[in-house]
Amino acid sequence: MTSGKSPGNRMGRGGPDNLHDMPRKQEIMAAAAKVFARKGFKGATTSEIAREAGVAEGTIFRYFKTKKDLLVDVAGSLAVETLKGIMSEMSAKSDEESLKSLIYNRLELIRPNLDLVKVMFYEAQFHPEVRQMIFGRVIFEAAQMLSEYFEARVKMGIFRDVDPFAAVRSLVGAVFTYIMFDSVLKTANPAWEDSDPQEARDRRNVDLIVDIFLNGVRATREVPGGLPGKPDAGGI
Amino acid sequence: MTSGKSPGNRMGRGGPDNLHDMPRKQEIMAAAAKVFARKGFKGATTSEIAREAGVAEGTIFRYFKTKKDLLVDVAGSLAVETLKGIMSEMSAKSDEESLKSLIYNRLELIRPNLDLVKVMFYEAQFHPEVRQMIFGRVIFEAAQMLSEYFEARVKMGIFRDVDPFAAVRSLVGAVFTYIMFDSVLKTANPAWEDSDPQEARDRRNVDLIVDIFLNGVRATREVPGGLPGKPDAGGI
DNA sequence: GGCTTAGATGAGTGAGTACTCACTTATTAT
DNA sequence: ATAATAAGTGAGTACTCACTCATCTAAGCC
Numbered sequence: 293m294t295s296g297k298s299p300g301n302r303m304g305r306g307g308p309d310n311l312h313d314m315p316r317k318q319e320i321m322a323a324a325a326k327v328f329a330r331k332g333f334k335g336a337t338t339s340e341i342a343r344e345a346g347v348a349e350g351t352i353f354r355y356f357k358t359k360k361d362l363l364v365d366v367a368g369s370l371a372v373e374t375l376k377g378i379m380s381e382m383s384a385k386s387d388e389e390s391l392k393s394l395i396y397n398r399l400e401l402i403r404p405n406l407d408l409v410k411v412m413f414y415e416a417q418f419h420p421e422v423r424q425m426i427f428g429r430v431i432f433e434a435a436q437m438l439s440e441y442f443e444a445r446v447k448m449g450i451f452r453d454v455d456p457f458a459a460v461r462s463l464v465g466a467v468f469t470y471i472m473f474d475s476v477l478k479t480a481n482p483a484w485e486d487s488d489p490q491e492a493r494d495r496r497n498v499d500l501i502v503d504i505f506l507n508g509v510r511a512t513r514e515v516p517g518g519l520p521g522k523p524d525a526g527g528i
Numbered sequence: 529m530t531s532g533k534s535p536g537n538r539m540g541r542g543g544p545d546n547l548h549d550m551p552r553k554q555e556i557m558a559a560a561a562k563v564f565a566r567k568g569f570k571g572a573t574t575s576e577i578a579r580e581a582g583v584a585e586g587t588i589f590r591y592f593k594t595k596k597d598l599l600v601d602v603a604g605s606l607a608v609e610t611l612k613g614i615m616s617e618m619s620a621k622s623d624e625e626s627l628k629s630l631i632y633n634r635l636e637l638i639r640p641n642l643d644l645v646k647v648m649f650y651e652a653q654f655h656p657e658v659r660q661m662i663f664g665r666v667i668f669e670a671a672q673m674l675s676e677y678f679e680a681r682v683k684m685g686i687f688r689d690v691d692p693f694a695a696v697r698s699l700v701g702a703v704f705t706y707i708m709f710d711s712v713l714k715t716a717n718p719a720w721e722d723s724d725p726q727e728a729r730d731r732r733n734v735d736l737i738v739d740i741f742l743n744g745v746r747a748t749r750e751v752p753g754g755l756p757g758k759p760d761a762g763g764i
Numbered sequence: 765g766g767c768t769t770a771g772a773t774g775a776g777t778g779a780g781t782a783c784t785c786a787c788t789t790a791t792t793a794t
Numbered sequence: 795a796t797a798a799t800a801a802g803t804g805a806g807t808a809c810t811c812a813c814t815c816a817t818c819t820a821a822g823c824c
Contacts, residue, residue, distance in 0.1 A: 332654065334570035336627060338782060348803040353783060414650045418568065427712055458736050465705025476663055500694050503671040508744030574812060584773045589813060
């Protein structure tokens with residue numbers, strides 16, 4: 293044996309095998325996720341995935357019937373990951389605070405997987421199973437939850453009585469586009485990161501998005517003037 | 529010769545050759561656009577593109593050094609197409625009307641090419657040349673133009689003094705996400721189109737997006753109550 | 765008509781690719 | 795120890811695909 297892992301190694305249940313306690317299937321999925329993110333689904337080769345996972349190519353096919361099955365499983369695990377703990381936000385804080393912190397959290401969760409997310413959205417176009425995972429599961433659930441929040445506010449007379457799903461999509465869309473855009477700008481010009489660090493940029497942009505959204509959607513305006521940070525417009 | 533076009537056929541400048549006046553290069557690009565939209569870049573084969581264009585596979589490589597060159601050229605032509613006439617909108621009408629009609633038009637322009645647009649956005653991740661075409665050219669120019677419009681309104685005291693680029697992105701993002709979402713829903717459930725035809729759905733959703741955006745961004749609220757179509761919320 | 769030449773062709777080529785399978789190696793049970 | 799089993803391996807297989815090139819076709823010119 294030149295390299296690789298030993299067979300039959302169910303790593304005796306007790307002491308953590310130090311650095312490789314992840315069952316083989318998980319290791320392969322993690323490796324696949326990395327390679328998919330780098331190269332896309334079609335661009336990824338099973339041989340590269342195997343190398344990344346530190347196993348032989350044949351091993352992949354013990355755990356996944358086809359490369360596509362591997363894609364679907366990775367999509368599923370990403371879906372679960374992304375949805376995890378989304379209900380735990382939205383506490384007693386103000387609308388502004390709740391929304392902002394909800395968005396900050398999702399941002400931090402998604403950003404490390406952004407390339408993979410893009411690949412999954414794209415592949416959803418071609419593979420119904422992936423579409424089901426990403427849209428049927430994650431997006432639909434998230435939209436549902438936010439819509440309910442919105443609807444409750446409408447009943448309380450805080451928000452205007454408009455289609456909750458469409459309204460919420462407008463907010464999510466703004467955030468989504470911000471991340472995508474930001475990632476492209478960063479790719480095109482990595483240096484520029486220093487002058488305006490990620491976190492500050494996120495805060496600034498999310499704040500503005502939430503601010504516009506809430507102002508656009510509230511039945512009455514809270515602060516009639518402007519917004520902190522920038523001075524009010526001059527004239528009139 | 530079993531099929532195909534004749535060589536040397538520069539089709540004598542005069543009478544339109546009825547149904548095939550497009551120079552060969554354009555024909556190939558049009559065919560490639562179709563196949564890319566259906567299968568993605570990697571999924572498309574040069575043989576299928578040749579079949580679609582009604583030429584031999586070898587002919588493609590007379591006009592494009594590589595398949596990737598073909599992708600870049602198609603991206604370029606899509607970029608030009610999408611940007612065409614974008615300045616001609618924004619007349620003397622109200623903000624609401626200008627924005628709505630601007631968005632309607634872009635929607636009609638993009639929708640037939642939506643699958644291709646998705647492919648290009650995706651491939652931008654992997655090919656800097658495509659990224660340059662799509663983001664550097666189209667998106668940047670469009671954003672620039674909208675930002676200027678926004679900034680002018682700020683100076684007039686109509687809009688609040690916030691970062692114009694970020695604000696505009698929030699509007700564009702909402703629209704963009706609406707189209708993408710709509711296309712996925714349609715793919716997943718094509719039947720549902722009948723009960724709510726495209727145009728009506730577009731109008732409804734765009735109106736709401738613009739309405740939320742303008743309310744969120746205006747220095748003063750125009751109509752303090754609600755919005756036409758749906759009644760005001762009850763309480764308070 | 766004969767000559768030249770740009771354009772078009774499609775079988776062929778070589779570099780991959782996803783997936784298989786006969787075999788090796790370790791673990792567990794007896 | 796020994797047998798039985800499970801896990802892992804990687805060279806091999808059948809196939810696909812972007813790209814090439816020797817050959818063919820027809821238009822333009824005299």
